[in-house]
Amino acid sequence: xxxxxxxxxxxxxxxxxxxxxxxxxxxxxxxxxxxxxxxxxxxxxxxxxxxxxxxxxxxxxxxxxxxxxxxxxxxxxxxxxxxxxxxxxxxxxxxxxxxxxxxxxxxxxxxxxxxxxxxxxxxxxxxxxxxxxxxxxxxxxxxxxxxxxxxxxxxxxxxxxxxxxxxxxxxxxxxxxxxxxxxxxxxxxxxxxxxxxxxxxxxxxxxxxxxxxxxxxxxxxxxxxxxxxxxxxxxxxxxxxxxxxxxxxxxxxxxxxxxxxxxxxxxxxxx
Ligand code: GLU
Numbered sequence: 001x002x003x004x005x006x007x008x009x010x011x012x013x014x015x016x017x018x019x020x021x022x023x024x025x026x027x028x029x030x031x032x033x034x035x036x037x038x039x040x041x042x043x044x045x046x047x048x049x050x051x052x053x054x055x056x057x058x059x060x061x062x063x064x065x066x067x068x069x070x071x072x073x074x075x076x077x078x079x080x081x082x083x084x085x086x087x088x089x090x091x092x093x094x095x096x097x098x099x100x101x102x103x104x105x106x107x108x109x110x111x112x113x114x115x116x117x118x119x120x121x122x123x124x125x126x127x128x129x130x131x132x133x134x135x136x137x138x139x140x141x142x143x144x145x146x147x148x149x150x151x152x153x154x155x156x157x158x159x160x161x162x163x164x165x166x167x168x169x170x171x172x173x174x175x176x177x178x179x180x181x182x183x184x185x186x187x188x189x190x191x192x193x194x195x196x197x198x199x200x201x202x203x204x205x206x207x208x209x210x211x212x213x214x215x216x217x218x219x220x221x222x223x224x225x226x227x228x229x230x231x232x233x234x235x236x237x238x239x240x241x242x243x244x245x246x247x248x249x250x251x252x253x254x255x256x257x258x259x260x261x262x263x264x265x266x267x268x269x270x271x
Pocket of ligand 1: 111162
């Protein structure tokens, strides 16, 4: 009887393992993106929803708009054809790499600087935009350059951004308050929780254009080349994205999108 019981439980265990193995599907984080798009022509992009000029939710239309969004739409068309779908999922500086690694999104196009540290986790496309870190202050502020950020001042930055790391190097004495996203950081600046806010010039320009009481000061003190981040192992997809970017530079699509969002610059760079 004892023997029968243990034989039965071994058999039951074997059956369970067999069933689990049969049910095993490739997890989304491991599937090959290019193979999947052959069956269903769609790319899921992680984008900002609160960053004017790059990725901003338009509440009137419920559509997210910006330079990153238009570049993502054009890359999608370039790789998969006119009828392909570009789907957008909100990310913040802090959530973007975890969402990519979990397979929730296929790629990040969200004001993301290419850095050696990030390259340990993700691959990057070629550079598609050149930014640099700067400061935003209320007009008339006594802060006019990064050297003015001393132990008496608080500077606002966003969690998970290069800006939050770089500012510690460039203003080692300043107090730093890190917020969850750019909308919160700007609200904190407006309510006087900080004396300056720091991130890329192009992001700050978007805020200043909407809020004329605020201005950029001190020029750029870092280089922030933006890349599209893709999970490691998706080499065919990364190659396809780079090919699409090259083609868009050749056929004028890139310039058209650039001029739409940055009409005041002529040399292809926001300085
Ligand atoms: N480009 C910088 C970064 O990748 C700042 C902008 C952002 O937080 O997305 O961290």
